[in-house]
Every structure is written in C-alpha cells, then in structure tokens.
Amino acid sequence: MSIDIKSKLAGMKKTWLNNRTEAEKGFNGNTVPAGIYLFKIAESNVGSTSSGKLSWFIKSVVLEGDCKDQTVLTMLNLEHDVGQQIICQFINAMGYEVPEDISEVPTIADEFQKAGICFRGKLTYNKDGYAGMRVIEVIDNEGTAESTPEPEVEAEVIPEPEPEPEAEVDPLQAELLAFCAANGIEDVTDDSTVDEIKAMLGEYSMKEEELDKEEIELLTRAGMGDMIVKKSPLKPAAVRKKK
Numbered sequence: 001m002s003i004d005i006k007s008k009l010a011g012m013k014k015t016w017l018n019n020r021t022e023a024e025k026g027f028n029g030n031t032v033p034a035g036i037y038l039f040k041i042a043e044s045n046v047g048s049t050s051s052g053k054l055s056w057f058i059k060s061v062v063l064e065g066d067c068k069d070q071t072v073l074t075m076l077n078l079e080h081d082v083g084q085q086i087i088c089q090f091i092n093a094m095g096y097e098v099p100e101d102i103s104e105v106p107t108i109a110d111e112f113q114k115a116g117i118c119f120r121g122k123l124t125y126n127k128d129g130y131a132g133m134r135v136i137e138v139i140d141n142e143g144t145a146e147s148t149p150e151p152e153v154e155a156e157v158i159p160e161p162e163p164e165p166e167a168e169v170d171p172l173q174a175e176l177l178a179f180c181a182a183n184g185i186e187d188v189t190d191d192s193t194v195d196e197i198k199a200m201l202g203e204y205s206m207k208e209e210e211l212d213k214e215e216i217e218l219l220t221r222a223g224m225g226d227m228i229v230k231k232s233p234l235k236p237a238a239v240r241k242k243k
C-alpha cells in the first residue's frame with residue numbers, strides 16, 4: 001500500500017512548528033553549553049514529570065562568564081536505583097548528611113533552595129539532551145571554596161527508564177552505569193552487563209585530570225586502569241574522544 005507522504009507531512013505542520021521552537025531553546029530548554037561554571041541554586045523541589053515519575057527538579061543560575069544569569073534545569077530520578085544513588089552522591093557533595101529515609105529528600109530539596117547554595121560544577125548533556133551536573137566544589141558566600149572531607153562526586157540525570165521487573169543490581173554494574181551517565185558516554189542501557197559496559201568503555205581514553213578519585217578507583221577496580229591518560233595541563237570542558 002502506497003503512502004501519501006505530502007498529506008502525512010501536512011498533518012504534522014503544527015507539531016513541527018512547536019518542536020522547532022523548542023529546539024531553538026536548546027536541549028530541554030537549556031541554552032548553556034556544556035562546560036565548567038560557577039552556579040547558584042535558584043529553585044529546588046520534588047515533583048512529578050509529565051509521565052508521572054517522581055523527580056527532584058533543580059534550577060541553577062550561572063553567576064559569571066558569557067552565560068551569566070542563564071539557568072540550567074536538571075532532574076534527578078527518585079524512582080530508579082541508579083538515580084537514587086546519584087541523589088545520595090549529590091546531597092553528600094553539597095555538604096549535607098544523606099538521610100536514611102527517602103521521605104526526607106523533599107525537605108533537603110527545600111533547604112537547598114533556601115540556602116541558595118553556590119557551587120562550581122561541570123555541566124554535560126547526554127544523547128537525549130538531559131543535563132547532568134558534576135559537583136566540583138561548594139562555594140561559600142564570600143566566593144571561596146569550602147573544604148570538605150569527601151572527593152568530588154557526580155550528580156547526573158538519566159532518561160526515565162522503561163518499567164522493568166525487579167532484579168538484583170550488580171553493584172559494579174550500577175557504578176559503571178552512573179559513571180557513563182555522568183560523563184555523557186552513550187551506547188549503554190540499564191540492561192547492559194558489566195562486560196558489555198567495559199567493552200564499550202575500552203574504546204575511550206580518559207584524561208586523569210578530568211576524573212575524580214572515586215572514578216579513578218572505579219576504573220582501576222574494574223580492570224580498566226589502562227584507559228586513563230596520565231595527568232596533563234587541564235583544559236576546561238575538554239571533549240573526550242574515542243581512541
């Protein structure tokens with residue numbers, strides 16, 4: 001059966017114009033390019049996405065540079081194992097104690113907004129346009145870095161997963177998936193095995209200065225220490241390339 005292409009396209013004019021407008025705004029409304037910036041949390045709250053998934057929504061304002069006063073929206077998924085681990089890392093990176101009860105997360109989200117936390121972070125985007133944020137350091141009101149006992153940790157967003165049956169999660173698999181999400185590495189899914197993730201990561205080289213201590217320890221523990229390129233002068237927002 002032949003398809004009337006012109007008629008089908010004519011019926012898509014309205015949605016095309018809407019999506020064209022959204023695309024001009026940038027990835028999911030974010031217009032700030034990937035890179036390292038000084039941010040301040042302007043809004044922080046727990047709510048649901050259009051599909052009903054419970055998430056932590058954070059709007060951060062750029063405080064300096066060419067993108068000053070522009071905002072970045074990140075969403076942390078509360079209904080996914082890896083998403084919950086990322087939220088724990090994010091809370092800890094901001095200098096707060098991770099609660100034992102997940103019902104306390106909305107209160108912490110409100111505290112982040114009231115405190116107007118300033119931090120230096122690395123902004124990335126995954127292939128679906130979701131913004132991810134790795135916290136490098138928390139900044140006090142005088143603009144100096146606060147000392148924290150913990151190393152840098154990542155706070156990244158992952159696309160909402162399809163419903164899947166309950167299954168035991170391999171701790172190493174979860175850590176490698178979180179690493180890929182935080183660093184904008186594509187071609188992995190929640191179903192990817194540890195061996196599949198390692199095989200994909202083997203095609204990349206990582207600069208030592210762009211990795212925090214936990215990431216270096218993870219790659220070494222996973223037997224992938226040879227993909228780390230020894231430290232060289234830091235170039236902000238450097239692009240990671242395949243070998």
